[in-house]
Amino acid sequence: MTASPALGTTLQPATQAFLQHAPKQLLIGGEWMAAASGATFDTINPATGRPLVSVALAGDADVDQAVQAARRALEAGPWPSLSGAERGNLLWKTAELIEQHADELAELETLDNGKPLRAARHGDLPMAVRHFRYYAGWAGKLEGATIPVAHPDQFVYTLREPMGVVGLIIPWNFPLLMAAWKLAPALACGNTTVLKPAEETPLTALRLGELLAEVGFPPGVVNIVTGPGVPTGAALAAHMGVDKIAFTGSTEVGRKVMAAAAAGNLKRVSLELGGKSPNVVFADADLDKAIKGATWAVFSTSGQECVAGSRLFVEEAVYQPVLDGLAAQAQRIRVGPGFAPKAHIGPIVSDKQLQTIMGYIESGRSGGAQIVAGGERLGGELASGYFLQPTVFAHQDDSLRLVQEEIFGPVVAVTSFKDWDELIARANRTRYGLAAGAWTKDVSKAHRFARAVKAGTVWINAYGLFDAAAPFGGYKESGFGREMGREALDLYTQTKTVWVSL
Numbered sequence: 346m347t348a349s350p351a352l353g354t355t356l357q358p359a360t361q362a363f364l365q366h367a368p369k370q371l372l373i374g375g376e377w378m379a380a381a382s383g384a385t386f387d388t389i390n391p392a393t394g395r396p397l398v399s400v401a402l403a404g405d406a407d408v409d410q411a412v413q414a415a416r417r418a419l420e421a422g423p424w425p426s427l428s429g430a431e432r433g434n435l436l437w438k439t440a441e442l443i444e445q446h447a448d449e450l451a452e453l454e455t456l457d458n459g460k461p462l463r464a465a466r467h468g469d470l471p472m473a474v475r476h477f478r479y480y481a482g483w484a485g486k487l488e489g490a491t492i493p494v495a496h497p498d499q500f501v502y503t504l505r506e507p508m509g510v511v512g513l514i515i516p517w518n519f520p521l522l523m524a525a526w527k528l529a530p531a532l533a534c535g536n537t538t539v540l541k542p543a544e545e546t547p548l549t550a551l552r553l554g555e556l557l558a559e560v561g562f563p564p565g566v567v568n569i570v571t572g573p574g575v576p577t578g579a580a581l582a583a584h585m586g587v588d589k590i591a592f593t594g595s596t597e598v599g600r601k602v603m604a605a606a607a608a609g610n611l612k613r614v615s616l617e618l619g620g621k622s623p624n625v626v627f628a629d630a631d632l633d634k635a636i637k638g639a640t641w642a643v644f645s646t647s648g649q650e651c652v653a654g655s656r657l658f659v660e661e662a663v664y665q666p667v668l669d670g671l672a673a674q675a676q677r678i679r680v681g682p683g684f685a686p687k688a689h690i691g692p693i694v695s696d697k698q699l700q701t702i703m704g705y706i707e708s709g710r711s712g713g714a715q716i717v718a719g720g721e722r723l724g725g726e727l728a729s730g731y732f733l734q735p736t737v738f739a740h741q742d743d744s745l746r747l748v749q750e751e752i753f754g755p756v757v758a759v760t761s762f763k764d765w766d767e768l769i770a771r772a773n774r775t776r777y778g779l780a781a782g783a784w785t786k787d788v789s790k791a792h793r794f795a796r797a798v799k800a801g802t803v804w805i806n807a808y809g810l811f812d813a814a815a816p817f818g819g820y821k822e823s824g825f826g827r828e829m830g831r832e833a834l835d836l837y838t839q840t841k842t843v844w845v846s847l
């Protein structure tokens with residue numbers, strides 16, 4: 346497949362070669378192979394609504410093969426005898442290879458997910474590289490402890506051992522980056538892995554699989570199975586040979602993953618789930634900065650971010666100027682194909698997701714919220730893709746679905762508040778607790794807000810910043826376990842206590 350004129354670009358030769366070699370196959374035990382059933386599915390370019398390439402659809406038998414390959418690689422062969430430092434070297438080389446192939450990987454991300462090429466190339470790609478470098482550093486530093494016990498004749502120490510075979514199930518909004526979030530710490534800790542990318546966006550994970558073989562990871566250490574939630578993801582979540590599942594996705598599916606673990610082998614589970622994050626503009630804030638910050642808190646990646654600042658609370662005294670400013674900013678955002686150099690945001694990832702978002706917009710309208718910007722799908726040249734205007738609603742009713750449920754699209758619900766107690770009660774009135782933001786010049790107010798809000802991450806006078814070193818995860822129904830930073834090592838290791846009689 347070569348560049349379509351609708352893409353508005355000529356793809357790199359490496360990207361073209363990758364797409365031409367189709368259907369894309371599963372990576373199992375170091376071999377690329379078709380699904381045992383021969384089944385495939387198409388991945389769709391959301392900018393055009395047209396199929397990009399067909400991909401193997403892994404069923405139960407393929408997932409089983411992948412888990413067995415991961416088990417073999419865990420227990421025999423070179424991987425279990427590599428030192429942490431040697432694993433670190435492999436991770437470091439992975440970072441270098443991703444950097445060398447960054448242009449091509451960014452193009453694949455834009456084709457598959459729709460995000461602007463600039464965002465993929467200068468956002469997702471460097472962050473993925475940073476994750477591999479950061480955990481390369483940890484691989485040789487997984488220390489146990491010596492434990493003073495009440496038995497003078499005993500020497501007690503702990504070992505930190507890998508969990509074993511780890512299933513990694515990821516969503517479509519940051520496909521390569523989510524793979525990096527999970528693979529880098531899992532491999533640093535000595536696990537073997539079966540990665541299941543989202544069915545909407547499998548391509549960069551598959552290209553990464555090719556690069557990992559070049560790096561020199563032994564066969565079976567990273568296996569990749571592509572396909573939808575059912576059967577592929579469900580087969581992995583239920584598999585008795587999987588020791589742990591690290592899942593990122595919706596709260597609804599997270600529950601199913603946990604239920605499958607509970608009904609089966611009690612595999613360990615960590616969950617990074619949805620959000621409905623409050624973002625607060627206090628009257629004393631730098632309003633220009635706050636308005637721009639609130640705009641990008643919700644509209645970057647077309648709102649398809651788990652941390653999207655989708656509930657905006659504005660202190661009454663500045664409510665109208667902030668609402669007007671936000672609406673003006675939203676109207677200035679250029680929505681277009683990811684390869685259009687001037688596009689700020691791209692399409693919604695799929696027709697299904699677009700319809701879900703349109704349903705929320707309709708529910709807001711009919712529920713009495715007022716649209717102050719956007720609200721429509723884009724037509725004309727963009728009609729075949731899944732493009733949606735950034736949408737701003739004003740409301741005073743926190744019970745609306747628009748305000749309570751995760752939309753995962755470019756829609757913000759703006760409301761005013763009068764005082765602190767009201768704000769904190771309303772900000773926390775959600776089943777989610779992933780992130781929050783506040784804009785204020787008052788340092789003590791900022792810190793009080795950070796303590797009062799029930800969220801795993803709080804940004805003050807900023808929004809949506811991430812780093813491989815900073816732990817990230819949810820309160821409440823946004824999940825549990827912390828990815829990134831030192832804390833992610835706890836997700837991928839278990840402690841063994843050894844007693845030695847002296």
Ligand code: NAD
Nearest residue numbers: 515516517542543573574578579594595598617618619651
């Ligand atoms: P999703 O839950 O529909 O799918 C996520 C992954 O789970 C996909 O790979 C999917 O194929 C798989 N899956 C679906 N059904 C399954 C099943 N029964 N068993 C096992 N796996 C199954 O989510 P999505 O639509 O891809 O992504 C959007 C969601 O992800 C949003 O809720 C968003 O908030 C969340 N998200 C959270 C974070 C975070 O770090 N907290 C980050 C990104 C996205």
